[in-house]
Amino acid sequence: MMNPKSLVIPFFTILTISSCEPTLIKNTETKSVSNLEAISLKITDKTWKITLINSESITSNPTDFYLKLNSSTSSFESKAGCNQIIGKFQLKDNYISFSNSVSTKMYCFETMKLEDAFLSILSNTSKYVVIDSTKFILLKDDMVVAQFELEK
Numbered sequence: 001m002m003n004p005k006s007l008v009i010p011f012f013t014i015l016t017i018s019s020c021e022p023t024l025i026k027n028t029e030t031k032s033v034s035n036l037e038a039i040s041l042k043i044t045d046k047t048w049k050i051t052l053i054n055s056e057s058i059t060s061n062p063t064d065f066y067l068k069l070n071s072s073t074s075s076f077e078s079k080a081g082c083n084q085i086i087g088k089f090q091l092k093d094n095y096i097s098f099s100n101s102v103s104t105k106m107y108c109f110e111t112m113k114l115e116d117a118f119l120s121i122l123s124n125t126s127k128y129v130v131i132d133s134t135k136f137i138l139l140k141d142d143m144v145v146a147q148f149e150l151e152k
Helices: 004-017 036-043 112-122
Strands: 047-053 065-070 075-080 084-092 095-103 126-132 135-140 143-150
Touching (some): 047 075, 112 143
Antiparallel strands (some): 047 143, 065 075, 075 084
């Protein structure tokens, strides 16, 4: 069986080469910011559309796939298909964790796999990387598991 870590370089190579796909990361350069508060302010108190869950690009209506992180209450609100998801989040260093997540339980045939995958992502602590002021990604074991773009 192939070691998942051996897939990291080919995965990022494919992401970089796939510049014709608008929802994938076009610039993998990250900016190092030593001030954690500056990093966390970049992703909180904004509405982010979910553009990638695991390896699947999301091109649906942004109102059906979004994430909001409220810094004053450390709570989040999200939707990854048809169900509302709420809970708490915590930022520490370059890691984000989600807790006390609850969601509505409507069955939506078209989006259930994506929604289940997103809930799984939220149940694990992930590293986040700010790509620029309009994009950030979540990593699990050095693999991109979700990508977000600033909603305009």
